[in-house]
Amino acid sequence: MSSGMKKFLLLWIGELISSIGGGLTSFGLGVYVFQKTGSAAGMALVTLLGFLPTLLFTVPAGVLADRYDRRVLMMIGDGFSGLGILYIFLCMIRGGANLVQICIGVFVSAIFSSLLDPSYRATITDLLSKEEFSKASGLVSLAGSARYLFSPVIAGLLLAYHDISLLLLIDVSTFFVTITTTFIVRQGIKAIQPTEKQSFLESIKEGWSAIHIEKGVFVLVLCSSLITLFLGTLQILVEPMILSFADSKVLGIIETLCASGMLASGILLGGFGIKKEYGKVLQISFFMAGIFMIGMSIFENLVSISIFGFFFFATLPLCNNCMDYLCRTNIPDALQGRAWGFIGFLSQVGYVLAYAVSGLAADGLGSLSGMGVGRGAAMMIGISGVFLSLVAVTFLRFPAIKELEKRTE
Numbered sequence: 001m002s003s004g005m006k007k008f009l010l011l012w013i014g015e016l017i018s019s020i021g022g023g024l025t026s027f028g029l030g031v032y033v034f035q036k037t038g039s040a041a042g043m044a045l046v047t048l049l050g051f052l053p054t055l056l057f058t059v060p061a062g063v064l065a066d067r068y069d070r071r072v073l074m075m076i077g078d079g080f081s082g083l084g085i086l087y088i089f090l091c092m093i094r095g096g097a098n099l100v101q102i103c104i105g106v107f108v109s110a111i112f113s114s115l116l117d118p119s120y121r122a123t124i125t126d127l128l129s130k131e132e133f134s135k136a137s138g139l140v141s142l143a144g145s146a147r148y149l150f151s152p153v154i155a156g157l158l159l160a161y162h163d164i165s166l167l168l169l170i171d172v173s174t175f176f177v178t179i180t181t182t183f184i185v186r187q188g189i190k191a192i193q194p195t196e197k198q199s200f201l202e203s204i205k206e207g208w209s210a211i212h213i214e215k216g217v218f219v220l221v222l223c224s225s226l227i228t229l230f231l232g233t234l235q236i237l238v239e240p241m242i243l244s245f246a247d248s249k250v251l252g253i254i255e256t257l258c259a260s261g262m263l264a265s266g267i268l269l270g271g272f273g274i275k276k277e278y279g280k281v282l283q284i285s286f287f288m289a290g291i292f293m294i295g296m297s298i299f300e301n302l303v304s305i306s307i308f309g310f311f312f313f314a315t316l317p318l319c320n321n322c323m324d325y326l327c328r329t330n331i332p333d334a335l336q337g338r339a340w341g342f343i344g345f346l347s348q349v350g351y352v353l354a355y356a357v358s359g360l361a362a363d364g365l366g367s368l369s370g371m372g373v374g375r376g377a378a379m380m381i382g383i384s385g386v387f388l389s390l391v392a393v394t395f396l397r398f399p400a401i402k403e404l405e406k407r408t409e
Contacts, residue, residue: 004127007185008136011123014181016143018078021174023151025085026050027255028159028167029102030239031248040240040373042099044359047236050106051355055348057114062341063204070119070126071186075179077115082175084109089168117344122336123185125328137324141317142266148259148313156252207338214330216404217343223395224323224347227286230384230391232354234293237362237377238309244374245300254302258309265317274321279401282322287392289315293385297378326404 033042064073088105091097097105128136155167211217242251274281292315295308331339358380366376 002129002132004129005132005136008124008127008132009139010181011120011127011185012139012143014178015120015140016146017174018178019143019146020150020154021171023147024155024158024167025171026147027152027155027252028164029088029106031155031159031243031251032164033099033102034240034243037099038373039359040237040362040377041359043240044236044355045099046102046106048352048355049103050110051348051351053107053110054114054117055345055352057111058118058344058348059204059207059338059341061115062118062207062338062344064115065119065122065341066207066335066338069186070123071182073115073119074123074182075186077112077119078175078178078182080112081109081116082172083112085168085172089165089172092163092165092168118338118341121328121340125333125336127185133325133328137269137321139266139269140324141269141320142263144320145259145262145266145313145317149256149263152252152255152259154252156249159252160249204338207335207342210331210335210339211327211342211346214404216398216400216402217327217330219395219398219400220323220326220404221343221346223391225350226391226395227319227350227388228348229350229354230290230293230388232351233358233384234296234312234381235351236355236358237381238296240359240362241297241374241377241381242302242305244372244377246302250302254306254309257306259313261310261312261314262317265314269317269321274318274325278322278326279404281318282326282401283392283397285315285318285322287389289319290385290387290389290392293388294382295385297382297385300375300378326401330404 029046030043033046034040036042061073084105084107087108088097088102091101091105124133124136124140158166211221238255239251242254246254289312292308292312296305296312298304327339327343328336362377362380363373364376365379366373369375369379
């Protein structure tokens with residue numbers, strides 16, 4: 001095992017623990033807000049405010065990742081993002097936090113968290129060889145899935161015996177672990193030394209050019225923005241769909257069973273990786289993800305939701321692996337931070353629309369149909385699944401995407 005891979009694994013462990021802590025907070029706040037308001041729109045608002053700063057600041061964060069020490073930026077982002085969670089915790093122990101206080105805390109935390117992703121992804125490029133990218137991508141997907149795999153069942157069980165303040169305290173404590181692992185990895189890695197001085201605006205333009213000039217990368221990123229619209233709808237609405245007929249403990253177990261699909265495929269990718277046909281695997285995976293979303297929405301049945309949810313989540317590491325590889329291997333190393341900033345911004349615009357609209361739409365459909373917010377959420381998930389499959393069979397067949405893979409052979 002190379003020294004770069006060893007450092008990556010240490011960094012990955014820190015991110016895994018951080019992901020679990022963040023998942024505890026996300027799950028707990030979702031349940032808390034739904035129980036207080038009985039509305040999917042309230043849950044969507046919290047998620048939107050927690051995501052919006054990441055989207056808005058990811059481009060400048062990408063520029064910073066190419067101008068300054070990426071590991072230091074990660075430590076700053078991790079450390080200060082805990083302040084927002086700590087604020088919500090203090091409000092909780094003083095008698096409970098209202099929706100406005102929760103939104104403020106989540107928003108502050110997200111501002112600092114926006115520094116993380118471009119620096120983290122660029123650090124992976126710093127540490128690993130091209131041959132190690134695919135395996136690393138599988139492990140990154142696995143760490144990201146921890147918030148869905150481990151956190152819900154842990155949070156659900158803890159909420160049965162304690163209130164949400166315990167989940168928030170655990171989350172805050174995980175930031176110390178992440179900062180420590182990042183500090184250790186930082187030793188022996190030289191900070192970025194720009195070859196020429198550029199203004200901030202010039203650096204942003206260069207990052208835009210890195211993805212815009214590569215037609216296949218640009219098409220892939222635009223497609224991903226559509227895809228995140230439909231994935232974001234599921235992310236927002238699966239909890240109110242299940243909470244409409246089950247409690248938080250059951251919700252935690254079901255979410256963990258579903259997310260174990262990411263564990264299964266993530267382990268396979270971490271051990272073997274994908275060797276070829278990235279474009280085809282990407283298209284098939286997203287098509288099947290749409291089909292499984294439809295399956296999750298049909299029946300108000302925990303077994304059915306668990307089975308279709310398992311297979312849905314199993315497709316996500318495959319999708320992420322292929323998109324990550326096709327983009328990473330077609331962008332110059334010196335522009336990785338700036339490029340990933342723009343990729344993160346453009347590919348996740350769909351989430352903003354999903355968070356802004358899906359909760360209101362679910363409430364509206366539930367009211368119009370007379371079946372309640374739970375079935376309104378299910379209808380929105382099913383509709384999103386149909387469109388996700390259509391995007392897979394239509395846009396992901398562009399010749400420009402196929403050309404990306406040919407250049408890496």
